[in-house]
Amino acid sequence: MAPPDNPICVALDTTDPETAAGLARALAGTVGYVKIGLEFFYAHGRAGYERVAEAGVPIFLDLKLHDIPNTVAGGLRALMSLDPLPAIVNVHASGGPAMLRAARETVAEIDEARRPKLIAVTVLTSLDVVDLTTLGYNLGGEDTPTGHVLTLARLAHDCGLDGVVCSANDLRALRRRVPGPFLTVVPGIRPENAAHGDQKRVATPASALADGADILVIGRPITRADDPAEAARAILDEIGSARSAARE
Numbered sequence: 420m421a422p423p424d425n426p427i428c429v430a431l432d433t434t435d436p437e438t439a440a441g442l443a444r445a446l447a448g449t450v451g452y453v454k455i456g457l458e459f460f461y462a463h464g465r466a467g468y469e470r471v472a473e474a475g476v477p478i479f480l481d482l483k484l485h486d487i488p489n490t491v492a493g494g495l496r497a498l499m500s501l502d503p504l505p506a507i508v509n510v511h512a513s514g515g516p517a518m519l520r521a522a523r524e525t526v527a528e529i530d531e532a533r534r535p536k537l538i539a540v541t542v543l544t545s546l547d548v549v550d551l552t553t554l555g556y557n558l559g560g561e562d563t564p565t566g567h568v569l570t571l572a573r574l575a576h577d578c579g580l581d582g583v584v585c586s587a588n589d590l591r592a593l594r595r596r597v598p599g600p601f602l603t604v605v606p607g608i609r610p611e612n613a614a615h616g617d618q619k620r621v622a623t624p625a626s627a628l629a630d631g632a633d634i635l636v637i638g639r640p641i642t643r644a645d646d647p648a649e650a651a652r653a654i655l656d657e658i659g660s661a662r663s664a665a666r667e
């Protein structure tokens with residue numbers, strides 16, 4: 420799977436349709452994707468989605484489905500009638516193999532050239548090793564969640580999914596241990612000196628790409644900037660400079 424030309428995906432986390440559609444228009448041509456998540460979709464559903472889609476930017480519909488196989492398949496099938504189709508949809512890998520296969524079979528009902536990429540969330544970037552231990556995961560004494568991310572990523576791969584959502588901290592191990600092509604979509608991206616907020620496993624845009632990210636999900640550092648398009652351009656410049664320096 421070829422990496423996208425423009426790896427920036429901006430999270431439109433708002434309940435205001437004017438703001439979401441306005442951001443999508445302002446960012447068209449500067450970013451590769453916009454992301455619609457729970458906040459916007461629960462508030463405005465299909466009509467809100469279609470309004471954002473008018474800007475013509477490919478959409479990652481980040482609804483992170485997590486339920487029994489039949490329910491996830493039904494939910495995804497309902498989403499497959501969106502017009503235009505999203506470029507990417509997702510489920511939680513921890514829904515298990517039967518659910519992942521049901522999801523894969525459902526998106527496969529759309530012809531291959533048009534179907535959305537189906538990816539699985541591994542471990543949320545807002546969780547660190549302390550959180551996972553609190554949740555009862557046995558990390559075998561490791562001090563990062565990467566081992567668990569790899570388990571879920573391999574499962575997603577074996578169930579035929581196109582890729583995963585993971586943190587930048589997991590990428591090197593994942594690129595070594597999960598066969599490609601396999602899309603890596605990476606939130607928790609923070610330019611130097613940007614506030615981390617609720618994100619615990621973070622990286623800069625340039626370092627995430629250097630470690631193997633295909634798509635960088637960036638929300639507040641762009642959407643809360645005085646000029647979001649300018650903030651996105653600054654990140655693209657930073658990425659370009661880091662790539663040129665790496666080639667020298």
Ligand SMILES: O=c1ccn([C@@H]2O[C@H](COP(=O)(O)O)[C@@H](O)[C@H]2O)c(=O)[nH]1
Nearest residue numbers: 430456542543544606607636637638639
């Ligand atoms: O593990 C995950 C999965 C999804 N997200 C989503 O990405 C954006 C990040 O927004 P920021 O404002 O840049 O923190 C947000 O929509 C999350 O729902 C994630 O952060 N981590």
